[in-house]
Amino acid sequence: MSWRAIRSHKLRSTLTTLGVIIGVAAVITFVTLGASLQAGIIGDISPDDRQNVYGWAAPEESSNQGPLAGAQPVFTQPDVDGLSEQPGVRAAYGYTSIPTQSVGFGGERIPRQDAVVATGVDYVDEDEIADGRRFEYGQREAVLNPAMANAFERNVTVGDTITVTIVGGFAVNATVVGITEDSEARSPFEGFGPGPRVYLPLDPYYTQLVAEAQETPRFPAIVVEANSIDDVDRAKESTRSYLETESDAREQAEAANLTYELQTSTELLGQLQAVLDQLQAFVVGIAGLSLLVGSIGIANIMLVSVTERTREIGIMKAVGAQKRDILTLFVTEAVIVGIIGSILGTLLGIVGGWAGAQYIDIPLTYPVEWFGIAIAVGILVGVGAGLYPAWRGARTDPIDALRYE
Amino acid sequence: MNSTGGSAAVSLEAVTKTYMVGEPVHALDGVDLEIPRGSYVAVMGPSGSGKSTLMNVIGCLDTPTEGMVYLDGQEVTAMSDRERTRIRGEEVGFVFQTFNLMPRLTAVENVALPLVFRGISVDERRERAAELLERVGLGDRLDHVPNMLSGGQRQRVAIARALVSDPALILADEPTGNLDTETGENIMTLFEELHAEGNTVVMVTHERPIAEHAERVVHLLDGEIERIEELEAVGTEVES
Ligand SMILES: Nc1ncnc2c1ncn2[C@@H]1O[C@H](COP(=O)(O)OP(=O)(O)O)[C@@H](O)[C@H]1O
Ligand SMILES: [Mg+2]
Numbered sequence: 001m002s003w004r005a006i007r008s009h010k011l012r013s014t015l016t017t018l019g020v021i022i023g024v025a026a027v028i029t030f031v032t033l034g035a036s037l038q039a040g041i042i043g044d045i046s047p048d049d050r051q052n053v054y055g056w057a058a059p060e061e062s063s064n065q066g067p068l069a070g071a072q073p074v075f076t077q078p079d080v081d082g083l084s085e086q087p088g089v090r091a092a093y094g095y096t097s098i099p100t101q102s103v104g105f106g107g108e109r110i111p112r113q114d115a116v117v118a119t120g121v122d123y124v125d126e127d128e129i130a131d132g133r134r135f136e137y138g139q140r141e142a143v144l145n146p147a148m149a150n151a152f153e154r155n156v157t158v159g160d161t162i163t164v165t166i167v168g169g170f171a172v173n174a175t176v177v178g179i180t181e182d183s184e185a186r187s188p189f190e191g192f193g194p195g196p197r198v199y200l201p202l203d204p205y206y207t208q209l210v211a212e213a214q215e216t217p218r219f220p221a222i223v224v225e226a227n228s229i230d231d232v233d234r235a236k237e238s239t240r241s242y243l244e245t246e247s248d249a250r251e252q253a254e255a256a257n258l259t260y261e262l263q264t265s266t267e268l269l270g271q272l273q274a275v276l277d278q279l280q281a282f283v284v285g286i287a288g289l290s291l292l293v294g295s296i297g298i299a300n301i302m303l304v305s306v307t308e309r310t311r312e313i314g315i316m317k318a319v320g321a322q323k324r325d326i327l328t329l330f331v332t333e334a335v336i337v338g339i340i341g342s343i344l345g346t347l348l349g350i351v352g353g354w355a356g357a358q359y360i361d362i363p364l365t366y367p368v369e370w371f372g373i374a375i376a377v378g379i380l381v382g383v384g385a386g387l388y389p390a391w392r393g394a395r396t397d398p399i400d401a402l403r404y405e
Numbered sequence: 406m407n408s409t410g411g412s413a414a415v416s417l418e419a420v421t422k423t424y425m426v427g428e429p430v431h432a433l434d435g436v437d438l439e440i441p442r443g444s445y446v447a448v449m450g451p452s453g454s455g456k457s458t459l460m461n462v463i464g465c466l467d468t469p470t471e472g473m474v475y476l477d478g479q480e481v482t483a484m485s486d487r488e489r490t491r492i493r494g495e496e497v498g499f500v501f502q503t504f505n506l507m508p509r510l511t512a513v514e515n516v517a518l519p520l521v522f523r524g525i526s527v528d529e530r531r532e533r534a535a536e537l538l539e540r541v542g543l544g545d546r547l548d549h550v551p552n553m554l555s556g557g558q559r560q561r562v563a564i565a566r567a568l569v570s571d572p573a574l575i576l577a578d579e580p581t582g583n584l585d586t587e588t589g590e591n592i593m594t595l596f597e598e599l600h601a602e603g604n605t606v607v608m609v610t611h612e613r614p615i616a617e618h619a620e621r622v623v624h625l626l627d628g629e630i631e632r633i634e635e636l637e638a639v640g641t642e643v644e645s
Contacts, residue, residue, distance in 0.1 A: 315505045318466060319519040319566065320494015322487060399467050402505060 013337060016301045019294030020341025021348060024378045026287035028349025028371060033356045034280040035367040038273065040193070050265055053224040053236045054188060057249060057258040066275070067188045067268055072258055073218040074249040077207070080120070083224055086242055088234035090227045093120020094202050094219030095189055103198060104163035104171075105152045115148060116164055116198045117190065118206040122225060124178075124186060124199055132158035132178035137201045142174035147183035148196035149176075164198065164205075172209060174200060188268040189221060193362070216248070236262050291377060294341070295385040302334060302389035313393050314401025323394040330390030331383060338382020342375040349374070413475070414574055414605040415440040415463050420472035422458050422628075432458040433469065434628035440607060442573075445600040447616035448609045450625030456609045457578055459625065463607065464576045465493040477573055494519050498567030500577035504559045506551040506566075512538055513547045516565045523570070537565035541595060557588035564595060575599060577608040581615060593618050 054067060055075075062070025075094055083092035098116040102109040117123075121134055124143055135141035142162060149156040156162060156176055165171045180186075183194040190197065200206075207217040226235035243249055243260050253260065263271075306313070313326055350366070357364040415438070422433040432455045440446055448456050461467035462474060465481055468489075474482045476496060481489055493499075506515045516534035525533075535547055541561040551559055560580060567575055577596065581589030589612075597618055600606045608619065616622050622634040 311505075312507055315507055316518065316522070317490070318493070318499055318505065319522070320490060320570070321522045322490050325522050399461055402501070 012301055012305070016298050017337050017341040017344070019297040020291070020338060020378050020381060021345040023287065023291030023294040023381070024342050024345025024374045025348035025352055026290050027284060027374045027377075028346055029352035029356060030283040030287055031280070031367055031370045031374075032349065032353025032365070033360075033362075034276065034283070035370075036353070036357045036362045036365045038276055039365040040362045051226045051229045051232050051235075052187065053226065053232065053239055053262055053264055054221070054268065055224065055239060055243070055260060055262045056221040057253045057260050059257065060259055063259065063261060064271065066271065067263075068221060071220040071261075072252070072256060073220040074252045074258065075219045075222050076216050076248040077203075079243070079247045079249055080219075080222055082246060083222065083239055083242055086224075086235070086238040088226050088231035088238060089224055091120070091122040091225045092239075093122060093223055094206075095119045095123065095187070095221040095223055096202070096206055096219050097189075098164070098200070098205065099167040101165040101167055101169065103148070103151075104165065105156050105160065106154050108152050109163075109165070110151055112196065115196050116166075116200065118200045118202045120202065120223070123223065124180060128180050128182075128186070129178045130181035132176070135177055135199065135201050138203050139201065140172070140174050140204065141177045141201065143178040143180060143199040144176055145180045145183040145197045145199075147194060148198055149179050151196050162198070164200070166209065170209065172205065174198075174205075187223065188265055188272075189223075218249075218252075232264055236264065288377075291381055295381040298334060298337060298382060298385035299389060302330065302386050303392070305333075306330065306389045306393040309393070310396060310401045310404045313396045314398045314404065317396070317398035318402060326394040326396075327390045330393050331386050334382040334386020334390070335379060336382075337386075338379040339375075341382070342378030345378060346371055346375055413439045414442040414444070414477060415607070416475040416478075417463070418473045418475075420462060420469045420474060422455070422462060422467070423470045431628045433462065436472070436628070436630055438623065438630065440605065442605055443600075443603050444621065445597075445606045445619045446608070447619035447622045448607065448625060449611060449613075449616055449622055450631070452611075454625040455628040456625055458628075460576050460578045460607065460609055463574075464497045464499055465489040466499070494522055495570050496573045498570065498572040498575045500560070500563050500567050500575070500580045502579040502582040504551070504556075504563045504583070506559055506562055508551055511548045511550055512543060512554070512562045512565075515551070515562055516569050518566060519570050533569060534565070537568055538562070540568075541565045555588075556584050557591060560584060560588075560592055561595070564592070568599070573605065575604050575606045577606070579609050579611070581610065581612070589615065 056068055056071035057074045058070030058072065073096070077094070080092045080094050083089060096118050097114060098118050100112055100116045102111045103115060104110070121137055124134055126134060129143070135143050144156055158176055158179060160176045161173050162176060163171050163173055183196065185191055185193060185195070202219065206219070224235055224239050226232045240260060240262055252258075316326065353366065354364055417436050417438040420433055420436045421431065424430045424432055436459065448459060450456050458467065462469050465476070469482060472482070473480055476492060481492060484492070507518065510518065513531055513534045516537055517530035520530045520533065535544075538544060538547055541564055543558060543561050543565070546554060546558060551562070554562065580596070581592055584592065593615055596606055596608065610616050617636065620636055622636065624631040624634065
């Protein structure tokens with residue numbers, strides 16, 4: 001009988017269901033995107049990345065704002081050389097991104113602001129090179145990742161020469177000596193997503209070109225690689241004490257009142273995850289709000305329906321329907337709307353999540369347990385919204401109802 | 406059991422129904438009435454004299470402000486709302502002037518409606534409803550919705566519905582009020598048959614010829630019983 005009532009008010013039922021569909025679809029889409037984003041990021045952190053300590057110096061107020069937030073160029077070559085001698089440390093090197101206008105190859109110029117990174121030899125591991133070798137320090141050499149190498153009409157291969165035009169219009173050449181196996185970010189400094197990259201040695205590209213004006217070139221960031229994952233904490237401690245007591249960076253850091261941010265990739269990931277979680281909570285909150293709006297819609301429409309069917313309620317009561325029967329009838333109606341809305345909403349959400357993941361180019365991960373939650377919530381919303389109108393209907397006095405026109 | 410109820414199908418003791426609309430309106434004012442089992446009673450009176458209120462009180466649709474109502478010796482005025490609803494569904498068959506059918510349900514479904522709330526299976530419901538529609542002459546209209554039926558046919562459906570629970574008491578509030586004379590006559594024949602089969606029938610009407618089908622006529626005026634007219638035993642009119 002509930003089903004018949006729903007069918008006989010097609011437009012009204014459709015609109016009500018739509019409220020639930022949109023709410024559930026929104027929740028599922030955003031949750032899917034959130035889960036995909038997180039899975040993408042966590043998947044990107046390779047095991048040998050976990051034994052690295054990432055460091056920069058920044059004013060206190062920039063702390064906890066993510067990698068390189070507020071970083072000042074304070075570290076010198078002697079600093080990283082000294083750091084690599086510290087206990088538990090396998091290698092240490094500087095890191096900076098080089099602000100560029102474009103990357104050129106074979107007469108083609110691709111505008112890129114954030115693709116060029118200057119760092120140490122060990123930044124790219126030997127086994128991450130698919131073709132060729134790593135660059136040598138002090139040489140005009142470059143390593144490209146596939147996303148960069150394939151960005152040109154004619155793919156860049158080992159032995160080719162590329163041109164990097166830095167901000168200010170100054171162009172430098174580099175011989176490509178290696179191509180990496182994938183285009184994932186190689187450290188949290190690059191961000192967490194894949195993208196086209198050119199890796200250059202700090203010397204000569206940073207020390208002689210960008211930081212030319214400075215007496216001693218200083219890097220805004222350092223990477224300290226521990227001997228093993230177990231040594232990470234020791235390496236972090238010895239790095240801190242070295243920076244605070246012996247380094248060239250100390251003087252500038254103290255003068256500008258900077259604090260050293262030393263973080264492992266696991267810690268950075270945790271921070272990022274916290275931010276993502278907040279974002280996710282916010283978005284899911286908004287989606288939840290649309291579910292709430294949907295539920296108010298159901299309640300409103302159910303109230304109209306109860307009023308409209310007052311006479312029918314009277315008839316049913318006159319022939320022996322108990323309060324409970326009327327309550328069941330209307331709640332069932334609301335539940336059917338909730339179930340249909342949830343199922344369609346879930347399907348729409350699955351498609352939405354897929355489309356979103358395609359659009360921002362991240363691998364798709366479906367948080368299946370959330371689908372269950374969304375469907376349950378959709379049905380609960382149906383019941384919750386249907387309860388008051390149903391109770392109103394059940395309470396109707398049969399005599400009044402039969403008189404009702 | 407109590408002494409008053411005895412064997413009467415319906416027994417009212419000092420039943421009063423008062424509506425407060427600014428000043429109190431006594432729809433029923435101290436009504437005492439006994440309706441023996443198997444009898445056929447007509448209720449007459451001018452508009453507003455309390456006929457419908459009386460029927461609703463007897464049929465457990467309404468509760469009196471004061472006084473007691475017994476159905477088959479059980480005091481329904483002392484029962485819970487739930488109990489009264491059950492009695493209404495199982496022991497009373499109501500026929501209204503305006504038919505009161507569910508517009509979206511077919512004839513069989515309308516007839517079977519009281520059984521839905523008693524948890525009887527679909528097949529059994531349909532079988533019983535079809536049987537009754539057959540009986541009221543609508544065997545070929547089972548799956549018609551009310552607005553595909555004429556007034557007389559609708560009232561037949563309503564009568565079949567009133568009978569579906571095999572009630573002890575059939576109450577009809579102006580069942581022919583919305584029908585033309587000829588159709589009304591047919592419906593009356595149906596009620597007479599029901600009575601002949603041993604059912605207790607109470608019917609409100611304002612048409613004398615219709616009331617004459619009954620054994621007794623209860624005349625109401627301003628919520629009080631003016632007189633009770635015995636039609637079979639000629640000349641035994643009782644002033645109240
Ligand atoms: N819900 C109500 N509120 C106020 N007065 C009512 C209500 N129902 C009935 N009445 C009054 O009670 C009296 C009897 O009504 P009713 O039993 O319907 O009369 P009848 O059926 O004989 O025409 C009338 O005066 C009517 O106005
Ligand atoms: Mg009336």
